[in-house]
Amino acid sequence: GDSVTQMEGPVTLSEEACLTINCTYTATGYPSLFWYVQYPGEGLQLLLKATKADDKGSNKGFEATYRKETTSFHLEKGSVQVSDSAVYFCALNNFNKFYFGSGTKLNVKP
Amino acid sequence: NAGVTQTPKFQVLKTGQSMTLQCAQDMNHEYMSWYRQDPGMGLRLIHYSVGAGITDQGEVPNGYNVSRSTTEDFPLRLLSAAPSQTSVYFCASSHKLGGSYNEQFFGPGTRLTVL
Numbered sequence: 001g002d003s004v005t006q007m008e009g010p011v012t013l014s015e016e017a018c019l020t021i022n023c024t025y026t027a028t029g030y031p032s033l034f035w036y037v038q039y040p041g042e043g044l045q046l047l048l049k050a051t052k053a054d055d056k057g058s059n060k061g062f063e064a065t066y067r068k069e070t071t072s073f074h075l076e077k078g079s080v081q082v083s084d085s086a087v088y089f090c091a092l093n094n095f096n097k098f099y100f101g102s103g104t105k106l107n108v109k110p
Numbered sequence: 111n112a113g114v115t116q117t118p119k120f121q122v123l124k125t126g127q128s129m130t131l132q133c134a135q136d137m138n139h140e141y142m143s144w145y146r147q148d149p150g151m152g153l154r155l156i157h158y159s160v161g162a163g164i165t166d167q168g169e170v171p172n173g174y175n176v177s178r179s180t181t182e183d184f185p186l187r188l189l190s191a192a193p194s195q196t197s198v199y200f201c202a203s204s205h206k207l208g209g210s211y212n213e214q215f216f217g218p219g220t221r222l223t224v225l
Contacts, residue, residue, distance in 0.1 A: 043216030093211050102152040
């Protein structure tokens with residue numbers, strides 16, 4: 001069946017460091033891909049999305065490119081801030097079902 | 111718009127009790143879904159609905175029932191609660207864009223403990 005695998009955390013970085021959170025997927029057909037962010041005590045919020053191969057999603061300095069050849073959708077940011085501390089989830093939508101990765105907690109220290 | 115609302119925020123049940131988690135959305139979204147979030151396992155789809163009168167199972171449907179009598183409401187019923195159902199439950203809604211379901215809007219969650 002369809003699934004999403006993302007790197008385990010927690011990831012701890014200093015402010016202004018570069019961030020990469022790896023995400024790979026398994027799916028039949030042509031899924032849409034998403035990154036969601038969850039702040040403590042809240043529900044998930046969409047961070048960015050890509051609906052077809054080679055699309056790049058971007059928002060708030062975060063980027064991810066839909067790579068069909070490597071079935072990946074890695075999340076990147078060039079300079080993280082303390083306010084980026086949260087849990088990040090990679091997800092896909094295929095045939096009316098959404099599948100989420102296990103989440104990666106990011107801690108950014110001043 | 112209130113978005114997606116869930117009640118209650120917290121609930122403690124005893125094994126064998128039943129209850130209904132409420133979910134409502136005011137965005138006229140055709141797609142609604144329920145997830146449970148457990149440590150280290152991300153979100154897992156319990157049930158989903160693509161419109162009033164239509165429901166289908168997700169990854170972990172056992173022990174849960176749903177119905178969709180209106181576009182706005184999508185309640186989740188636990189018929190006989192078990193400790194394994196202790197979790198945080200999220201409801202979400204979405205709409206089709208370009209032929210596929212797009213961004214999901216999540217409610218604030220319900221933290222359920224079963225003793």
